[in-house]
Amino acid sequence: xxxxxxxxxxxxxxxxxxxxxxxxxxxxxxxxxxxxxxxxxxxxxxxxxxxxxxxxxxxxxxxxxxxxxxxxxxxxxxxxxxxxxxxxxxxxxxxxxxxxxxxxxxxxxxxxxxxxxxxxxxxxxxxxxxxxxxxxxxxxxxxxxxxxxxxxxxxxxxxxxxxxxxxxxxxxxxxxxxxxxxxxxxxxxxxxxxxxxxxxxxxxxxxxxxxxxxxxxxxxxxxxxxxxxxxxxxxxxxxxxxxxxxxxxxxxxxxxxxxxxxxxxxxxxxxxxxxxxxxxxxxxxxxxxxxxxxxxxxxxxxxxxxxxxxxxxxxxxxxxxxxxxxxxxxxxxxxxxxxxxxxxxxxxxxxxxxxxxxxxxxxxxxxxxxxxxxxxxxxxxxxxxxxxxxxxxxxxxxxxxxxxxxxxxxxxxxxxxxxxxxxxxxxxxxxxxxxxxxxxxxxxxxxxxxxxxxxxxxxxxxxxxxxxxxxxxxxxxxxxxxxxxxxxxxxxxxxxxxxxxxxxxxxxxxxxxxxxxxxxxxxxxxxxxxxxxxxxxxxx
Amino acid sequence: xxxxxxxxxxxxxxxxxxxxxxxxxxxxxxxxxxxxxxxxxxxxxxxxxxxxxxxxxxxxxxxxxxxxxxxxxxxxxxxxxxxxxxxxxxxxxxxxxxxxxxxxxxxxxxxxxxxxxxxxxxxxxxxxx
Numbered sequence: 001x002x003x004x005x006x007x008x009x010x011x012x013x014x015x016x017x018x019x020x021x022x023x024x025x026x027x028x029x030x031x032x033x034x035x036x037x038x039x040x041x042x043x044x045x046x047x048x049x050x051x052x053x054x055x056x057x058x059x060x061x062x063x064x065x066x067x068x069x070x071x072x073x074x075x076x077x078x079x080x081x082x083x084x085x086x087x088x089x090x091x092x093x094x095x096x097x098x099x100x101x102x103x104x105x106x107x108x109x110x111x112x113x114x115x116x117x118x119x120x121x122x123x124x125x126x127x128x129x130x131x132x133x134x135x136x137x138x139x140x141x142x143x144x145x146x147x148x149x150x151x152x153x154x155x156x157x158x159x160x161x162x163x164x165x166x167x168x169x170x171x172x173x174x175x176x177x178x179x180x181x182x183x184x185x186x187x188x189x190x191x192x193x194x195x196x197x198x199x200x201x202x203x204x205x206x207x208x209x210x211x212x213x214x215x216x217x218x219x220x221x222x223x224x225x226x227x228x229x230x231x232x233x234x235x236x237x238x239x240x241x242x243x244x245x246x247x248x249x250x251x252x253x254x255x256x257x258x259x260x261x262x263x264x265x266x267x268x269x270x271x272x273x274x275x276x277x278x279x280x281x282x283x284x285x286x287x288x289x290x291x292x293x294x295x296x297x298x299x300x301x302x303x304x305x306x307x308x309x310x311x312x313x314x315x316x317x318x319x320x321x322x323x324x325x326x327x328x329x330x331x332x333x334x335x336x337x338x339x340x341x342x343x344x345x346x347x348x349x350x351x352x353x354x355x356x357x358x359x360x361x362x363x364x365x366x367x368x369x370x371x372x373x374x375x376x377x378x379x380x381x382x383x384x385x386x387x388x389x390x391x392x393x394x395x396x397x398x399x400x401x402x403x404x405x406x407x408x409x410x411x412x413x414x415x416x417x418x419x420x421x422x423x424x425x426x427x428x429x430x431x432x433x434x435x436x437x438x439x440x441x442x443x444x445x446x447x448x449x450x451x452x453x454x455x456x457x458x459x460x461x462x463x464x465x466x467x468x469x470x471x472x473x474x475x476x477x478x479x480x481x482x483x484x485x486x487x488x489x490x491x492x493x494x495x496x497x498x499x500x501x502x503x504x505x506x507x508x509x510x511x512x513x514x515x516x517x518x519x520x521x522x523x524x525x526x527x528x529x530x531x532x533x534x535x536x537x538x539x540x
Numbered sequence: 541x542x543x544x545x546x547x548x549x550x551x552x553x554x555x556x557x558x559x560x561x562x563x564x565x566x567x568x569x570x571x572x573x574x575x576x577x578x579x580x581x582x583x584x585x586x587x588x589x590x591x592x593x594x595x596x597x598x599x600x601x602x603x604x605x606x607x608x609x610x611x612x613x614x615x616x617x618x619x620x621x622x623x624x625x626x627x628x629x630x631x632x633x634x635x636x637x638x639x640x641x642x643x644x645x646x647x648x649x650x651x652x653x654x655x656x657x658x659x660x661x662x663x664x665x666x667x668x669x
Contacts, residue, residue, distance in 0.1 A: 071620075074634035078606065078642075085602065085642050089595040089649055266620045267613035267630045275610045303654060310646045317639030324635045454592045530584045533591060535657040538664055 002352070004366035005146060012184065012370045016377065019176050042304055046311035048175045049295050051182030053080075053312070054319055055131075055379035056138025057434035059185060059372055062320070064344035065432075066327025067337065070264030075275060076435065077320035079282025083438075084316060086446075087287045088309040093302035094453045094532040101297050102386065103290065103445055104394055110452045112522055113460035119467055121394040123444045124290045125414075126475060128387035130437040131289065132418035133425070135380040137433070138344065140422065142372050145345040152423050159419040162380045166388060167411040175298065181378040182315065188371025189322040192351050192364040196329055199354050206332050209265050214250040214335040217353075219243070222336045250335040258338050264331075274497045278435060281499035285438030288445030290390065291382040301536040326350055348372065387414040425482055435497070436478045443502035444471030447510050453532055455511075456525050462514025470506020474498050587660045591653060598649050606638060 058080060065073040100106035104120045107113065136155040143154020200206070206217070222242050234251075236242065244250075252258070286292060299305040330337065330346035333353040337343045347368055355361035391410035425433075444467050451458045451466075477498035480487075487495055494501065522528070613620050613630060622629040 071628070071630045071634065074631070075610075078634055078638045081639055082602065082606070082642050085646050086599070088646050089599055093653070265628060266617070267610070268617065268620070272610055272614055276607075279607065279610075303657070306650050306653065310643070310650050313646050314643045317643055320639060321636060324631075454588065526581050526584065529588060530580075533584065533588050535661055538661055 002146070002362045002365050002369075004362050005369060008366035008370045009373055012373055015180065016177055016374075019180050042299070042308040042311055044175060044179050045295070045298055046308045046315055047179035047182045048298075049178075049292070049308065049312045050315040050319070051178035051180070051185070051374075051378050052291055052295065052382040053316060053379070054182065054185050054375060055434070056135045056372065056375050058319070058323070059189070059375040060138050060142070060344045060347050061134070061434065062323040063326035063330065063347045064337075066324055067330040067334075067346045068258045068343045069270070070259050071267050072259075072270040072275065074324065075278050076282065077323060079279055079438075080286070081313060081317045081320050082283045083286025084309055084313040086283050087292070088306060088313065090450050091287045091453065092296065092305045092309045095293065095449070096296050096299050096305035097302045097532050097534075097536070098528075099297075102294060102390055102393075103288070103448075104390060106449070106452065107463070110522075110528055111458070111460040111463060113463075116460050116464050116467075117394070119464055120445075120448070121390055123440070123467065123471055124390050125387060127288065127437055127441050127444075128290050128383055128390075128414070129418045129421070130440065130478065131291075131434065132380055132383050132387075132415075133421050134433040134437075135376050135383070136418060136422035137425070138372070139376045141342070141344055142348060142369065142376075145342070145348055146369060155422045156419065158376050158380070159415055159422070162377065162384055163411055163415040165377075166381055166384045166415075167408040178378055178382070181374045184374045185371045186315075186319055186322075188367050188374070189319070189326070189347070192368055193322060193325050195360065195364060196350065196354050197325070200329060200332070208328055208331050209262075214331060214338065216244045216246060216248050216250060216335060217333050219246050220336050222339050244336075250338060253339050253341070258343075271493055273500060274493050277439075277493075277497035277500035280503050281435060281439040281442045281497070283442075284446040284503060285440075285442035285499075287449055288441030289437070290386040291379070294386045294389070295382075303535065323347070329354065384411060384414055421482075433482070436481060439497070439499040439502065440471060440474045440478055442499050443474035443506045446503065447506040451507070451510055451514075455514075456529060457514055457518060457521055458510070459514045459517045459520040460522075461517045461520055462510050462512075465513040466506045466510025469509040470502045473505060474502040477502070583660070583663060587656065590656045590660075594649065594652050594656065598645050602642070602645055605641060609633065 058077070062073075062077050062080075065076060095106065098106055098109050100109050103124055104117045107116045107120045136159055139158035140151040140153075140155030143149055143157065144151045147154075220243075222244065223239065258264075296305055296308075299308055326347050330343075330350055334346055334349050337346055337349070348365070351364035351368060352361040355364065388407065388411040391414055392407050396406050396410055447466055447470060448463055452463070477495045480495050486492075609630075620628060620630050624632050
């Protein structure tokens with residue numbers, strides 16, 4: 001095992017606690033506790049939002065998908081970044097001006113409907129749990145890859161650490177901690193890339209897609225994870241160890257879905273429907289993620305909410321330049337991952353695979369692992385805080401004051417479901433599950449926010465109908481994908497990537513039912529619109 | 541010089557939903573525009589329309605710039621084979637250039653949206669003739 005690993009991880013944890021303790025001195029009042037201080041500058045705030053957003057799916061999953069499927073999955077990082085542009089264009093400033101902390105709050109402010117508030121709460125809980133799941137999966141995978149321990153233990157350990165942290169400390173001083181996590185994640189991917197690319201140059205720039213297919217760069221032993229067929233002929237069994245010499249071609253494994261050669265290099269491997277579905281889900285889903293919206297309240301006004309979002313877009317975009325390089329180099333240096341299907345581990349394994357197990361390779365390996373740890377901690381803490389907050393205010397104690405003890409119970413409840421799920425679904429790509437969470441968010445909260453902010457004639461009944469039709473359909477598709485039997489052919493496409501039909505469905509139903517129930521438009525809609533859109537300078 | 545400590549404020553429990561609802565009532569009372577005169581209503585509608593048109597136009601720029609790429613690669617596969625500095629064009633477009641493009645569109649939006657708001661504020665503050 002890598003000797004730098006344990007000190008690196010301990011250092012990250014210590015720094016996180018130290019910065020949190022330092023920031024605690026500024027967080028004294030209740031409102032500071034909940035939304036950090038309102039006087040945070042846009043650049044600090046933007047680093048904090050980016051730090052919370054860049055999850056295990058971004059840090060590990062994107063590179064793994066690129067290693068496996070090539071150019072077609074570049075839409076994942078593009079969409080994860082573009083989601084902030086959609087948020088900026090349609091939501092950022094009006095949402096900040098609405099004064100809503102959470103999506104259920106926004107429903108209350110805009111449409112004054114308790115039923116809609118409850119429904120929105122249910123969606124926040126579903127999306128939050130679904131988004132937690134891949135974080136824990138990533139943690140389990142990292143643990144299993146680096147220590148050889150079991151996947152379940154890794155997921156469980158991170159779940160317990162995060163739950164305890166949120167339940168006992170709250171997320172006090174979160175802005176400083178999250179901002180630190182962003183820069184840590186960026187450094188942890190950027191610094192090793194310099195050495196990886198230099199080594200690739202020194203190796204004589206081996207081709208990413210050599211004509212005969214991928215070859216092993218060094219003698220490698222691969223342990224087969226499932227009964228499978230190699231190259232369509234040779235049967236292998238679970239647990240069997242295969243030895244390959246340097247330069248030997250990498251066989252295809254029947255149980256591992258991956259692209260090779262031109263299908264990997266050139267677009268078109270994925271159907272147009274799936275591609276556009278993915279684009280819709282990621283572009284429009286970001287605005288509906290519970291942990292993203294809650295941070296907008298820390299901006300002092302609508303204009304600074306806009307500027308913060310723009311900086312986030314730039315910071316997230318900068319980060320997403322990096323995983324592609326890992327995915328591509330992984331094709332050359334860690335092709336055995338294409339046989340085991342463990343492609344999400346490429347970021348963790350690449351430094352030692354390229355630079356050897358000398359000091360440099362191990363040091364950089366420890367650095368990327370520390371970055372991965374930061375990714376699990378920041379995203380899952382932020383998610384858990386916002387989901388537990390919603391359980392606390394809307395489920396356990398609707399309309400009444402709660403105690404800290406209730407908040408701890410809410411945190412436990414919020415953490416238990418995704419932890420349970422993570423133990424059962426270990427074999428799905430981390431980024432795929434995240435894509436599903438985006439699809440549900442895009443089919444439920446995106447229409448609600450966009451129509452609620454820009455269209456006066458939205459009614460509570462219309463919003464409820466749209467949420468149930470679009471969001472419900474997306475939810476059903478996700479449950480079928482995660483828990484149901486594997487599908488093939490066109491049902492697999494429209495169920496596996498549902499956004500292309502569920503998003504328009506949600507918009508149409510929401511608008512249509514609103515028009516049919518026009519008499520239910522809130523009487524104070526003019527005042528609400530003024531509040532959402534007028535610059536703060538005019539208010540006093 | 542002796543400075544008296546301000547008297548301690550009573551401790552209150554903040555419930556998110558209550559706080560949001562209370563703020564709403566206070567804000568509405570505080571602005572002249574919320575009197576809901578027909579002129580005030582028309583002005584707000586004008587601002588909302590201008591901001592939405594701006595957002596929609598820039599969304600269309602992104603839809604045209606990025607959204608047509610999958611279709612283009614499907615209709616004309618030869619485009620995917622073009623190489624820039626030894627790298628296939630789709631990798632360059634999606635993996636590198638799409639991010640600065642998104643940031644540029646966002647920067648343009650922030651600039652123009654703030655200008656719309658300044659125009660609106662100038663209109664409201666203009667002294668009555």
